[in-house]
Amino acid sequence: MDDRCCAPPETALDLRPVEGPDADEELAALTKALGHPARVQILRLLTHRVSCVCGEIVDQLPLAQSTVSQHLKVLKDAGLVRGEIDGPRICYCLEPRTLRRLRALIGGL
Amino acid sequence: MDDRCCAPPETALDLRPVEGPDADEELAALTKALGHPARVQILRLLTHRVSCVCGEIVDQLPLAQSTVSQHLKVLKDAGLVRGEIDGPRICYCLEPRTLRRLRALIGGL
DNA sequence: GCCATTCATCGCCATGTCACGATAGCTGAT
DNA sequence: ATCAGCTATCGTGACATGGCGATGAATGGC
Numbered sequence: 150m151d152d153r154c155c156a157p158p159e160t161a162l163d164l165r166p167v168e169g170p171d172a173d174e175e176l177a178a179l180t181k182a183l184g185h186p187a188r189v190q191i192l193r194l195l196t197h198r199v200s201c202v203c204g205e206i207v208d209q210l211p212l213a214q215s216t217v218s219q220h221l222k223v224l225k226d227a228g229l230v231r232g233e234i235d236g237p238r239i240c241y242c243l244e245p246r247t248l249r250r251l252r253a254l255i256g257g258l
Numbered sequence: 259m260d261d262r263c264c265a266p267p268e269t270a271l272d273l274r275p276v277e278g279p280d281a282d283e284e285l286a287a288l289t290k291a292l293g294h295p296a297r298v299q300i301l302r303l304l305t306h307r308v309s310c311v312c313g314e315i316v317d318q319l320p321l322a323q324s325t326v327s328q329h330l331k332v333l334k335d336a337g338l339v340r341g342e343i344d345g346p347r348i349c350y351c352l353e354p355r356t357l358r359r360l361r362a363l364i365g366g367l
Numbered sequence: 368g369c370c371a372t373t374c375a376t377c378g379c380c381a382t383g384t385c386a387c388g389a390t391a392g393c394t395g396a397t
Numbered sequence: 398a399t400c401a402g403c404t405a406t407c408g409t410g411a412c413a414t415g416g417c418g419a420t421g422a423a424t425g426g427c
Contacts (some may be wrong), residue, residue: 196367217313239374
């Protein structure tokens with residue numbers, strides 16, 4: 150249950166600035182991706198189960214499979230989540246690097 | 259220029275939980291409010307000028323006055339910003355309490 | 368090869384967001 | 398009282414988002 154299926158720990162730190170036009174755009178994109186209750190819940194699920202979850206997410210949310218898939222796409226496009234193929238199913242897990250980056254950007258406010 | 263026009267320092271700390279359904283909704287609402295480049299820029303302006311800014315915000319952004327006013331409304335409804343009437347103009351300033359809350363919620367991920 | 372499972376994608380519809388100009392409400396000065 | 402300046406709100410149009418069911422593509426097992 151808690152075997153990880155995707156992540157290399159990825160501990161390199163991010164040296165990009167937390168201010169300026171690029172940072173503003175980046176922060177806006179990340180918060181926009183997070184700006185929906187279902188997506189927050191998905192991220193929360195992924196933080197709680199140490200390892201990656203696949204379509205169990207669908208079972209945990211009161212939404213259709215296609216809707217959940219769209220939300221996952223938003224999170225993936227924002228870089229907050231990564232999906233890797235694991236046999237017939239797909240294994241999603243957090244991208245801690247991006248989460249750290251988000252914290253840094255918000256901290257810069 | 260750096261005379262404050264609204265804020266009582268407001269240092270009471272927020273004891274509400276950073277997880278659970280309510281926290282999810284709250285985080286989604288706050289990040290949604292932040293999820294637009296113009297609104298990030300507005301917040302950034304308000305952090306940089308120590309005091310509150312009023313319609314100078316309009317001058318700093320490449321947007322019409324009505325558009326900026328709408329963005330300010332979004333930020334105000336989310337509690338990230340406060341506006342107080344100051345003579346003929348309106349003085350906006352950050353709500354550091356809400357910003358701290360946002361940091362706490364993101365930290366809870 | 369064939370089927371069942373899993374997930375992504377497509378259309379579709381309803382609703383929300385973003386931008387604008389125009390208008391209305393307040394306030395302080397004349 | 399009137400006028401000028403500042404801001405909020407309204408109405409509108411273009412576009413994005415969120416939700417769903419249906420369809421498609423890939424995989425593992427039979």
